[in-house]
Amino acid sequence: MNKSHPNYFHHTRRIAIELSSMCPFAPRHPKCAASRLQQAKQILPATIVHDVLSYLGDVNYSRTIAWHCLNDPLCDPRLSEFLKAARQKCPEAKLLIWTNGWYLNTALAKELLDAGAHKIRISCYWSEDLARFQQIRKQVGRQIRVLHNQSAKMDDRLTRPPDGRSTNRISCYAPLRAFTIRASGHIGLCPLDWQTRVAFGDLHQMSFADVLKAHYPALLQLHRDLLRGVRKLPVCQECAARMCKVW
Helix, strand or coil, X not given: CCCCCCCCCCXXXXXXXXXXXXXXXXXXXXXXXXXXXXXXCCECCHHHHHHHHHHHHHCCCCCEEECXXXXXXXXXXXXXXXXXXHHHHCCCCEEEEEECCCCCCHHHHHHHHHHCCCEEEEECCCHHHHHHHHHHXXXXXXXXXXXXXXHHHCCCCCCCCCCCCCCCCCCXXXXXXXXXXXXXXXXXXXXXXXCCCCEECCCCCCCHHHHHHHHHHHHHHHHHHHHCCCCCCHHHHCCCCCCCCCC
């Protein structure tokens, strides 16, 4: 471990690096926040991704690194490059790809696994895609997992009305259990805060190390409060959800 870099990820099981705001299903799914976000066409610069990966390598990060939040990581042609960099910097980490499979075929699946991906999860929203995904799994192996009947679970947070229960005391694992780096370059509160109403730092202006140093005390206090069901932020008071341990 690089002694100059403290390890802030003792509470973290997954770090998500949202490479862009793009998702090929956004036009077909207007209730999903991605349909709004992709209009901004945010793309996380490679310099930021490599800065984050270098920090994680210095602290020997060994849990999951994912490449999704509200995006589909297969939209980004740099994905294989980032997987190789992550595997080099964090050899013990599990590299997860979660996709709707629009761009996926057998050749790409093999390329991503060869580049270092630990697992590829495919959310199958339409039955007509199931045979294609199952064929990919048959040819590639058990590192492919197909999640069928996802249409009932399609994201609707864009049209979901606020819960409005300021007395909500449901415990929540945000923002440290699943640590989110948004395509905007900010550290996000959680995936349910799709507008990034609460953000920490700006990786366009500061290094990942400096953002963590400046904002980790606030992130940790927020994490402790939410675990106890203390919801001080308006976005948390409006939310009836209990952020899953890892999404």
